[in-house]
Amino acid sequence: MPVRISKLELLAHTLDVTGGGRVLRSVRTWNGVLILNYHRIGDPANSPFDHDLWSASVVDFERQIGFLAKNFDVIGLSDLEHSLNQPRGQFVMLTFDDGYRDNYSAAFPILKSHGVSATFFIATGFIDCPRAPAWDELAWMLRTTTAASIAANEWLPSSVSLAESDRQRTFSRLLSVYKSLGFELTEPYLDFLADVLGTGRCPLSLAHDQWMTWDMLREMQAGGMTFGGHTVDHPILANATSDQQDWEVGECRRRLIEELGQPIDAFSYPNGQRGDFNEFTRAALRHYDYRWAFGFFGGYCPPGYADHFALCRRGIETEIDLARFRAITTLPQLFS
Numbered sequence: 001m002p003v004r005i006s007k008l009e010l011l012a013h014t015l016d017v018t019g020g021g022r023v024l025r026s027v028r029t030w031n032g033v034l035i036l037n038y039h040r041i042g043d044p045a046n047s048p049f050d051h052d053l054w055s056a057s058v059v060d061f062e063r064q065i066g067f068l069a070k071n072f073d074v075i076g077l078s079d080l081e082h083s084l085n086q087p088r089g090q091f092v093m094l095t096f097d098d099g100y101r102d103n104y105s106a107a108f109p110i111l112k113s114h115g116v117s118a119t120f121f122i123a124t125g126f127i128d129c130p131r132a133p134a135w136d137e138l139a140w141m142l143r144t145t146t147a148a149s150i151a152a153n154e155w156l157p158s159s160v161s162l163a164e165s166d167r168q169r170t171f172s173r174l175l176s177v178y179k180s181l182g183f184e185l186t187e188p189y190l191d192f193l194a195d196v197l198g199t200g201r202c203p204l205s206l207a208h209d210q211w212m213t214w215d216m217l218r219e220m221q222a223g224g225m226t227f228g229g230h231t232v233d234h235p236i237l238a239n240a241t242s243d244q245q246d247w248e249v250g251e252c253r254r255r256l257i258e259e260l261g262q263p264i265d266a267f268s269y270p271n272g273q274r275g276d277f278n279e280f281t282r283a284a285l286r287h288y289d290y291r292w293a294f295g296f297f298g299g300y301c302p303p304g305y306a307d308h309f310a311l312c313r314r315g316i317e318t319e320i321d322l323a324r325f326r327a328i329t330t331l332p333q334l335f336s
């Protein structure tokens with residue numbers, strides 16, 4: 001919906017230029033908890049992996065956190081229950097998903113310097129056995145292949161162009177097929193693509209330095225950061241059986257507790273849309289004593305928000321300039 005986006009863009013910049021945003025912040029037009037979600041911080045320019053995973057440059061992230069610290073009550077995970085129960089107040093919570101290395105090298109120093117905490121949701125399999133996740137591996141395959149197209153096949157009902165001009169669309173298509181597959185079919189699908197594209201699977205050595213180490217997580221924990229589960233292997237849980245879900249939800253928590261020596265009671269759903277988790281997921285979360293589970297479907301949590309296993313989060317992306325970021329936090333009713 002390009003018209004709606006451009007109107008919002010215009011409004012965001014108008015609020016910024018006219019000072020309307022400052023006025024709205026002073027009269028406080030919303031109450032509740034706005035939870036922001038990041039993945040990677042820095043510059044994707046030289047990475048062979050999925051550039052969409054970058055949420056902000058270092059400079060933008062620094063500005064965003066400075067703005068939040070000055071204008072809002074930036075809360076940590078331990079404040080969440082209290083904050084949700086307040087009838088008034090504008091609370092902002094910061095979260096990161098997956099466990100990328102730049103969370104430690106780029107985000108952590110900035111968070112520390114502003115005296116704010118964030119919660120990092122870790123797919124423990126990436127820390128224990130560093131490898132490229134599917135989205136990064138698909139991006140790497142498309143950058144590496146010399147093939148011109150993929151003919152129609154059992155996975156893809158029509159042929160796929162690999163021309164440079166079609167790459168972004170092709171990437172989206174290949175990834176959406178991946179996300180639609182039952183969990184047990186995801187590896188055969190990647191094996192198939194590795195074969196037809198002639199790239200083979202992404203070498204482990206390329207992905208090794210992408211992920212944080214347990215020592216880094218412990219250092220961040222000592223520095224006031226908190227952690228939550230994000231499964232072991234990052235499946236879309238609704239595509240997995242109840243037994244697979246139970247293991248993914250329980251095992252990531254077990255590894256986090258084993259390595260960090262602290263209780264773990266928060267979880268974020270891989271991919272995080274409302275259809276990406278189901279009753280089996282909720283049952284597993286209850287079974288392992290999680291108190292909170294975070295989605296990725298936008299919005300903010302008004303006072304008294306009751307479904308603690310479907311907390312709203314607003315994703316931050318590199319396209320969001322500071323005017324838009326200010327608008328998201330000033331008027332989340334409209335912008336989140």
Ligand SMILES: [Zn+2]
Binds near residue numbers: 230269
């Ligand atoms: Zn994730």
